[in-house]
Amino acid sequence: MQAIIQNNPEDPSSLSWQEAPLPELKEGEALVELHFAGLNRADTLQAAGHYPPPAGVTEIMGLEGSGVVKKANGTTRPDGTPWKDGDEVGVLLSGGGYAQFAAVPQGQLLPLPEGFDLQHTASIVEVACTVWSNIMLTARVNEGNIVLFHGGAGGIGIFGIQLAKALGAKVAVTAGSAEKLETCKKYGADILINYKEEDFAEVLKEHGGANVILDIIGAKYLDKNLSALAKDGHIVIIGMQGGVKGELNIGKLLNKRGNLSATGLRYRDKEDKARIVKDTADNVWPMLADGRITHHIDRVMPIQDVAKAHKALLDGEVTGKVVLEIAR
Amino acid sequence: MQAIIQNNPEDPSSLSWQEAPLPELKEGEALVELHFAGLNRADTLQAAGHYPPPAGVTEIMGLEGSGVVKKANGTTRPDGTPWKDGDEVGVLLSGGGYAQFAAVPQGQLLPLPEGFDLQHTASIVEVACTVWSNIMLTARVNEGNIVLFHGGAGGIGIFGIQLAKALGAKVAVTAGSAEKLETCKKYGADILINYKEEDFAEVLKEHGGANVILDIIGAKYLDKNLSALAKDGHIVIIGMQGGVKGELNIGKLLNKRGNLSATGLRYRDKEDKARIVKDTADNVWPMLADGRITHHIDRVMPIQDVAKAHKALLDGEVTGKVVLEIAR
Secondary structure: OOEEEEOOOOOOOOOHHHHHHHHOOOOOEEEEEEEEOOHHHHHHHHOOOOOOOOOOOOOOOEEEEEEEEEEEEEEEEEOOOOOOOOEEEEEOOOOOOOOOEEEEOOEEOOOHHHHHHHHHHHHHHHHHHHHHHHHHOOOOOOOOOOOEEEOOOHHHHHHHHHHHHHOOEEEEEEEHHHHHHHHHOOOOOEEEOOOOOOOOHHHOOOOOOOEEEEEEOOOHHHHHHHHHHEEEEEEEEOOOOOOOOEEEEHHHHHHHOOOEEEEOOOOOHHHHHHHHHHHHHHHHHHHHHOOOOOOEEEEEEEEEHHHHHHHHHHHOOOOOOEEOOOOO | OOEEOOOOOOOOOOOEEEOOOOOOOOOOOOEEEEEEEEEHHHHHHHHHOOOOOOOOOOOOOOOEEEEEEEEOOOOOOOOOOEEEOOEEEEEOOOOOOOOOEEEOOOEEOOHHHHHOOOOOOOOHHHHHHHHHHHHHOOOOOOOOEEEEEOOOHHHHHHHHHHHHHOOOOOOEEEEEHHHHHHHHHHHHOOOOEEOOOOOOHHHHOOOOOOEEEEEEOOOHHHHHHHHHHHEEEEEEEEOOOOOOEEEEEHHHHHOOOOOEEEEEOOOOOOOOOHHHHHHHHHHHHHHHOOOOOOOEEEEEEEEEHHHHHHHHHHHOOOOOEEEEOOOO
């Protein structure tokens, strides 16, 4: 098969479409012919050498995609019925999405949401599982809560805004431009904060604090997130764009009876991923089917141009998702 | 009535038994004649000026006690049936336990556990609600988990060891002497760590990490607790004897998908307290009744000697609980 291979580990842009061995199929894995791959910030981190695949997983990048089952190999759908060869699927991957074929563990294949095609499905698997698992399975958003998303105009932000609204929450977002905030507003955000002009913690305090904060910044925002938090609130950190080590004021956390979690999907074991995928399919797929959540593909690019796609994401040019079309 | 009054806010030992106004009974509160009060470290903090009562709560110290209902005033038991004047009860308080009478909000009165007298009940209300709410309602101890208690030979430690064992967990403790560790072992602790001689994080790593850590140290142990934590583990901080501000390595937290909460009972609202009291009565009272949890009263002292009692606790002389007998 063909796949994107990084030829120089020191050079994140040395990504070329070339011959690679077909993945070996193990028991409990289906072979899927991929048509599209979703691009994630994590892929750019991996290219830069900061996000190695879990033990036993291919070095090929790509954490989500969509395509057609080639060998179901006894795997079953989230509802327990068997997958059949020829079924169209979305896939959550620990790696290997930038390729013509992927071996996908049982529990990580999903049906297409009703009314969705392969291209659109490839753009929502990772983000849906990420946002659902964090704001519902780790934190527990309740109706009437305030949920704060940093980077509201990114892929996670736009999806998160709509999911939180569908759950009956009020949504606050931070972003770095009026244009990005306008996008957030279009998708339903209630409290729009330009972090270059306002202190988000002060704004949130005026609203009584955020019950749930989904954070991609890490250290730089640690204390500010604590200030922005409501009593019994929950900060969930899923990225560290603003550094790894920060001072934690435990007294402040205690005064709020606050909770702080840091999570990720990629290194979870198969059982855990299967549990999240099923819960996401059960709860989020109906919201996609009836339009409570729409989604925004910024651009579709041929997978051969993946280095350009990574650059566009890192340069902050992207609002929503980039989808890579896989050559046949 | 008589109560313990702190005459000099600058002097934590200026505690005397003297005349005080009878508490005013509000709607939804029962009047309880107290026979015993349990002594908690929080009381010593309040005497030192570091732990003020919540707004609207008496300045009198004392977070738990036992006694007899004098005016039920329409309040009901955790099971929904009415309290009657003359019923013996345990009480969870936001303050006011060092006194002959207390006004106790609906939902914070409990029946005596089967086979328990007033003296023993006064010694377990706060600790039972604290340990249950933290290791089960905040963290979720599962069978086979490893639970680590710092200060294993203190009131919370001894209760926690037994509760965690009753839930099917393996228990690790830290303490500062062989004698204290022997006490922990007697109550069921499996992994005994003298923190003066061993690095608890290294010991826990050998066992695969702690799934739940109940911490009373705070900043000083923040990074070590993270090192000692298992994947998907939960650190619950309920004390800051080792300082308030510490460096948090978010990368380390993320690698473990760790959770960190800081909690307390005292400042929760009445609804939240009632929920915890009911859950504790439903789940922990049967463990006290059938002996799965026994408890250790270190000494019973007349309430007039409360300054001596505080000193004994602060000097580390106490193993288990101190109960104060209230003069009539």
